[in-house]
Amino acid sequence: MTNHHKSRVNVHSKLTAVSSKPFGPGKTYPLSSLDHAMGLHRLHVIFYYGQSPFSAFDLDPLRVSLSEILSSYPKVTGRLNRDKVGNWEIKCNDAGLRILRAKVETTIDEWLRLAVGSEERDLTVWEDMPEDPNTWSPFLLQITDFEGGGVSFGLSCLHMLADPASVTLLFKSWIEAHHGQPITHSPSYDPLTNRGQPVPCTTNTKSSNYYANKANAQAPSVKMSTATFKFSNSVIKQCISGIHGEFPGATPFDLLTALFWTRVACLKAPKYDNKHSLSICLDFRGILQEPLPYGYFGNALHFSQLSVTEAELDCNCLGALAGLVHRHVLGIREEEIWSAIDWFESQKGEGGKYAAPFRMYGPELTCVSMEHMILGDESLMYAAMFDKETKPLHVTYHVGNVEGEGLIIVTASPEAGLARTVMVTLLEEEIDRLCEDQAIMQLKPTMLVSGGR
Structure with missing residues (x-):
């Protein structure tokens, strides 16, 4: 591009x-x-x-x-x-x-x-x-x-x-x-096979049906822009405490996914069927019964869809929506992951050639969780220190060829605890409006390399 x-x-x-x-x-x-x-x-x-x-x-x-x-x-x-x-x-x-x-x-x-x-x-x-x-x-x-x-x-x-x-x-x-140190997570290139799979695979599941629909979806090619919002540990802790009555078990990812989903939805045209869908991308290295090595080098991502009504997306019920996100993430089972992999295998053509790829990030709004990169109190991206004085100031992730309703990536921040950084990619005119959204700005995020201004 x-x-x-x-x-x-x-x-x-x-x-x-x-x-x-x-x-x-x-x-x-x-x-x-x-x-x-x-x-x-x-x-x-x-x-x-x-x-x-x-x-x-x-x-x-x-x-x-x-x-x-x-x-x-x-x-x-x-x-x-x-x-x-x-x-x-x-x-x-x-x-x-x-x-x-x-x-x-x-x-x-x-x-x-x-x-x-x-x-x-x-x-x-x-x-x-x-x-x-x-x-x-x-x-x-x-x-x-x-x-x-x-x-x-x-x-x-x-x-x-x-x-x-x-x-x-x-x-x-x-x-x-x-630094002459041993490699903490050595790369692994073992084939992605059904490791400890508890039940026979099937392609008749929610995941396989979701991917089949995604393969046929179309999205217009439009100019996108990105904004980055960095939220402090104290603000996220206060927000989670604020929605405790609606949903007591919210994580930073649940909270921020719910917040940005509602705010982005306000920028979009009304849905004719009163339904809003979010594609959630999770790393499944730790989800499998026999986990993939953390150093597995390749793709270990699973996409799934959460659909809600207009009422459930109401910004005044942020805790309830965070609860829906939380339960959806916890509900991703190993069988769904293997069924998705089996579905891709089933699309092979004559001779065993894989089918042409389609847009994985889109066309619906997609939210990527990077929570798997936080192990205990350490976020792996900010552990890449040349010495004690040269910790990364900021780490950012971009995905190319994103089209459709946009992309939200929730990552760790250099500040420890519940602090998180959110990168949002939307249409240029939408990203500028999101950067002025009062529901987001009242949380006093630090804005980094943002918008199309």
Whole structure:
């Protein structure tokens, strides 16, 4: 996708990082049915640091540790290839990770406070996959230096190669290797099979029917913009206490999903059937009876739909709506996850070729939970510290090719406890109105790289 604004980010050099221990020719990793399903989307993760861990002219120490960690990530340094059937696989040829160096003539604090949502795209690489990707790097890293010593690391890849947890742990593993520490969550490439599945699978479930309907849904291509809202621990704690009477067990995700769902609904045209639907995206690594390793490298995402009436979406009943969200999330069972995977497998054509991908983020409003990235008191994205003084200031996630009603991503914040950051992608005119919404503004969020102003 091409940006039409004049970028303040100047890319001045390119290089390639290769594995310190070549993986060797001949090995391939086939992509799973869920990986193929994400084929229309790209994933972009940006880590902001107030102080660069290296001299602006000396990347060598980080390149050494990056080469070391890439030896454990052959999928990152390999290249896409079609197998005999026509399905995608990664050919492990040690071709390397493409790195871009860039500079922006503003401080990182000014950027986070004043940059608009569309500008943040320029901190990662947005490249469409070429027709022949055999020599194209599906993973790209952009390192951008800010005035005054700040730096951002923008990792981007095809979504069919990795989900948010995979990309986050790749970056965190690099930081651990840089410190000479053992990797906390080593990458796992075991095939996504029915691990400890308690009952036979079926494609006649809510999940499979939901995906079948989604495969046929259409959404117009429109210009979208993003706003980021950062809520403090004290505000979220107070809000949860405020809805305790309606629903006593609310989590930050329940609360913020309910809040933003109601506020976004106010920006949309009335529903002719009095029904509102929200697609909720969860990571299922920890949901399975036999959990996937946390370091599973690929896609472990499950989408499901929650539908409510106009009355249930009433903003005066936020606690009740939070309860509906909570019960829906808890109600996602392992059988539903496997039935969804079976449904994708059942769509294979002659010879076993996977069906063409469709838009997973949309066309209905979609909300992504990143609660799985918070383990105890530690959020994994903010544990990527070069030292005790260089914890990330902010971590942001973008999904490419989002269309339809929009996207809400609820993530951790650098502040510990219940603090959360919410990224919302909507039509440009809608995002500007959302940034002025009094129900949201009364919670005093910190606004970062927001809107199309």
